[in-house]
Amino acid sequence: MNLNYSDEQQMLRDQVQKFCESDYSFNKREEILKSELGYDADLWKLFSELGWLSLPFSEKNGGFGYGPVELSVLFEEFGKVLIVEPYLSTIVLSGTILDKSNYANSASLLEEITSGSSQISLAYLEDGSKNDHTSTNSNLSKSDIGYVLNGTKGLVLNGGNADRFIVSAKKDAELTLLIVDADTKGISVNTYPTIDGQSCAEITFENVDIAESNIIASGLEAVELLDNTISLATLCISAESIGCMTACYLKTVEYTKGREQFGQPISNFQVLQHKMVDMFIESEVCKSLLFKAMLECESDAETKFKSVSALKAQIGKSGKAVAQDAVQLHGGMGVSDEMSIGHYLKKLIAIDALFGNSNYHLTKYSQL
């Protein structure tokens, strides 16, 4: 029994923290968000050089073979400064599917994304799939040269910037994951902004030709790949939300110490102190559930999914509570878009919405 981070994990945290503190100010982030891409291509290259883009991949695919603990360290630190680079979509979601599958082209595709030269987005959600990420109406039917793909996917993270898509579809009633170039004939991409300043896309596939060699996995393998990848991604954004919550209470403490009313810093008022303590406690209990989920990642599927659902149910609720209090304690400044604090609220709302909200995961937890 040992819940301490190893020296190696601590070094990773120090490295990420140093970058976030010195190279990712709130103003810098604002500039990045206004840019065409919506993320900083130079920083993405830097992430690659620092090895961050290869963290979770197996050694045979050129990665470090790290697990959920290292990923959560990265995401927790990312959350503290609201990093917008597409780590979740390209590395965690698409990269993990490639890395864990038996797909023949995985190594070369992973080489492309870890070098920072290409983006891949996972297109799995559809209207009416109701958080069941394996349910799909997209269809892959046989053709002379292979298959034809038809369907529409929504909420494809970073979809507008992706060079390729990994798409879920039904092939003879079997779930199938395939990869397709974004510029293939028959694909139309409609991008729109998300509440946290990033973007996603709705993608329509109309009679898109798909070769046999583009099929990543089918049947049970595809279901397990999708289940496990989304579970890992859920853990990652939960860690990110803990970083956001930590930043929320630290920024609020700092703000209330500096803000004077009635002739004294408002941090002297006990009613505000107790609210800030509540914010601190919420972030700590979420962190404890993160430890449980990280440690149970190697357990059987039910234990694993249950602890991830417990985590996601809690961080959705706590994140909203913490950020709302942070906004409240910042007073009028809290609702001003030029202050960072409201952006944490937006990020935490976005995280709650992603991969099933608090309500959904509480139901799932009680049924598992």
Place this chain on the structure above:
Amino acid sequence: MEINFTDADIKFRDEVRAYLKNDYPAHVRDKQNNGIELTKQDMIDYHKSISAKGWMGYNWPEEYGGTGWSSTQIYIFQTEFGLAGCPPLLAFGVSMVGPVIYTFGNDEQKAKYLPDILNFDTWWCQGYSEPGSGSDLASLKTKAVKDGDDYIINGSKTWTTLAQNADWIFCLVRTETTQIKQEGISFILIDMKTPGIEVKPIITIDGEHEVNSVFFTDVRVPAENLIGEEGKGWTYAKFLLAHERFGIAGVANSKRSLNTLKGIVKELDNDELARKVANLEINLSSLEFTELRLLSALENGAHPGAESSILKIRGTEIQQELTELFVEAAGEYALIYPGPHGHGDNAKPAGPEFAAQSVSKYLNMRKTSIYGGSNEIQKNIISKHVLGV
């Protein structure tokens, strides 16, 4: 990171389980499992069975007759007892006054008091709170005036848990009126049989007699009963509060109750309640891992401080919410009042067995967020020591 215990720790856990299977007194187990109140003799039998194993000093160093266990072993010991539904060990002797005596007492005091604590031959109670001094403990007024080789003590203590059973009481008394009120406080041990001591029951809202008022009128106590230096009592009291880190959270006991509750709720076909139970279970998991994080930090040589305030706050909130959900599960049967001081002839109440006890347990647990430094005081501690405001 590693979620599993070492082989040595698992072997130790098996030893604890063997006690619980073979040596935990059967009459105590039966009463506990059926929600029947334990008598004084039951509590003595239970504690003596632990003494007989040599485990009473579970959190003491070996040189004073303790087990010298690691933090992990203490955690396992308390967890296994909680999961088995054992009553928590009375803290007043072994966890409170004992460590103060072996840390600040002289050799005569160590020889006189420590063996009786380890053998559970003395039942201790705690004389801290006074009418008018609750969370502001240092405002206490009970006076000890030196008279030859004795102190003469006048004043009163309140909320004294199980004083009706106690042989001895350890008290904070005022030996001097000082500018800084903490500086005039001393720590003294008093035999409850001393003339001038009167114990009066306080009946709590659940109808039970657990706490008392203790009155001191010209009580003559030998000066040799004073621990350490006169005027240093506050330092010793603070040491005592820091000594007990685990167990405040009550994770294992709550887990046991939660399992019972889940069994009840399963039969009710009530989705709303089932969601509340699921939510509570998640809160309990988070508390369990908060405690494990603290344990890991301790084993790693860190000295966490205010984190134990989180355990107190969240642990008691969970204990209270558990009882609230039992009441909710009881539905209309929650009306039944099984306390000893009610009207009627106390016939076996209608409805499911848990229902008849649900409200009195709920009422009883209101104390948990008030005692041991109220939850608001715990928030003040976190605010000051963690947030720095």
